[in-house]
Amino acid sequence: MIELLRRYPLPAIVVAQLFGTSLWFSINGVWLSFSRELGLNESDLGQLTLAVQAGFIAGTLTLAMTGLADRFGASRIFLVASLLGALTNAGFVLAANQALPGLLLRFATGLCLAGIYPLGMKLVIAWTPRYAGSALAWLVGMLTLGTALPHLMRGATPGLPWEWSLLGASLLAVVGGGLVFLLGDGPHLPASSGPVPLRQGLAALRVPRFRAVAGGYFGHMWELYAFWTLTPLFVARELDRLGAPDALISWLAFAIIGIGAAGCVLGGALSRSKGSEWVARYALTTSGLICLGYPWLAGFSPVLLMVLLLVWGLSVVADSPQFSALAAAAAPRESVGSSLAVMNAVGFGLTLPAIWLTSGLWDELGVWVSLLLVPGPVFGLWSLARGKPPTGSV
CATH class of the missing domain: 1.20.1250.20 (MFS general substrate transporter like domains)
Incomplete structure (x- = not known):
């Protein structure tokens, strides 16, 4: 074994x-x-x-x-x-x-x-x-x-x-x-560097390219976990409009969130020819457009909206591993681990207000809460546009 x-x-x-x-x-x-x-x-x-x-x-x-x-x-x-x-x-x-x-x-x-x-x-x-x-x-x-x-x-x-x-x-x-x-x-564990001062991880934010990539990641995280939290609620609304049984909620929520795994693998394959930034930019643009457009399409066919949710689930996480790859390439060599740790901590910190706002306002706003997620992709794309990658980078 x-x-x-x-x-x-x-x-x-x-x-x-x-x-x-x-x-x-x-x-x-x-x-x-x-x-x-x-x-x-x-x-x-x-x-x-x-x-x-x-x-x-x-x-x-x-x-x-x-x-x-x-x-x-x-x-x-x-x-x-x-x-x-x-x-x-x-x-x-x-x-x-x-x-x-x-x-x-x-x-x-x-x-x-x-x-x-x-x-x-x-x-x-x-x-x-x-x-x-x-x-x-x-x-x-x-x-x-x-x-x-x-x-x-x-x-x-x-x-x-x-x-x-x-x-x-x-x-x-x-x-x-x-x-x-x-x-x-495993045989290739990196050598221990001991405790990591917080300032060492924060120092990477002084590097313009790392700061731009981190901003893209922060915008991505504002949207990601809030969308995953809302997925069963989106699905329940469309099934109710169809008059379908509630038992389907779990199956469809699994499909919408789980299809993101295929998005990650597909994004990884595309990054070999297109580059990590290309994948991250297009995935973030796609999910951002759906954030913006979903409530305006809320009166359309529930089947159409289910398909849209699948596309959202595919794109919303496809950029995540690419942001990690971009950040690792841009971070100072001596503090890659601590730089990524700080970036991840800040990114997950941003999921807290996003989840709190969208879940707390669902009863009042319904599908319109998706507009509260739009600033994430917008900020992420703006941040990426500010940091031009050095020649030969991913």
Whole structure:
């Protein structure tokens, strides 16, 4: 088993990433039955999602600034984070009807995810350094598919208690942690640099090219997680107009979010001939135009709008691995890791107000909340336009 995993390390890592990140939106996947049972609304969904995001931000900053990710083996951190994440996710079943304990458990789940997603990137570098660029597209694709997985699990268990889907996500996380632990740390781990001062990561923002790319990433993040949070609500509206059963919400939400994995892989393939910036720019333009146009098309055929949601799901995350590649190329060589850590932390920080605004105003504005996402792509494209890449860059 171990020999087989080490012969094909990339598939093992991306499957583990898929299973581990199923914890991220596990509540969103069961939201319909969960909210009806406990009498919750879309604002409550936003708060639970925000708690996970806040935990992830706190966890990534802690790992970056303490050097913990370099002091201990990446596979061991991944395993511990997966086990603890599975435990906190399962614990939510017991605390679902209590606001504060529920929020704290979702925050703790976000902390654990900081030991899964970033460490997955490190493991890719450790096992497949020559193919890190294309592998990164697969890794972000698995994050996307992992985000969508709870919707699939809920759709596949109609009529069963919502708790089963949460426990299923926890079980997957345990399996993912076990896969990585058996695989090990890899032969090409970068040398430890010790604790990273915050100023070292912030220093990259003085580099015009890095600042431009980071701005593009920030605009992308303003839109991404808010869209993923809203997806079941968009789908429910169109199914209601069609008179279709609510059981289809989970299946369609999975398809719309999950198709982003194909977008990441396709973007990675296109980047080899077109360049990472070309892919990032066109993906961000596409999703931004849909943000702007969706509410104006709200009276059209629900089937047409479902197709539009699929295109949105495909494009909204296709630029993510490309922004990471562009930022790594533009960051100072001596502080690539800390620069990316700071950029990711700021980007995920921007998901908090975006999710809070859109989920909190859904009851009042409906599909018009998508206009609140438009400033993200607009700012991102403007920032990219300001930073001209040096000759020969990606």
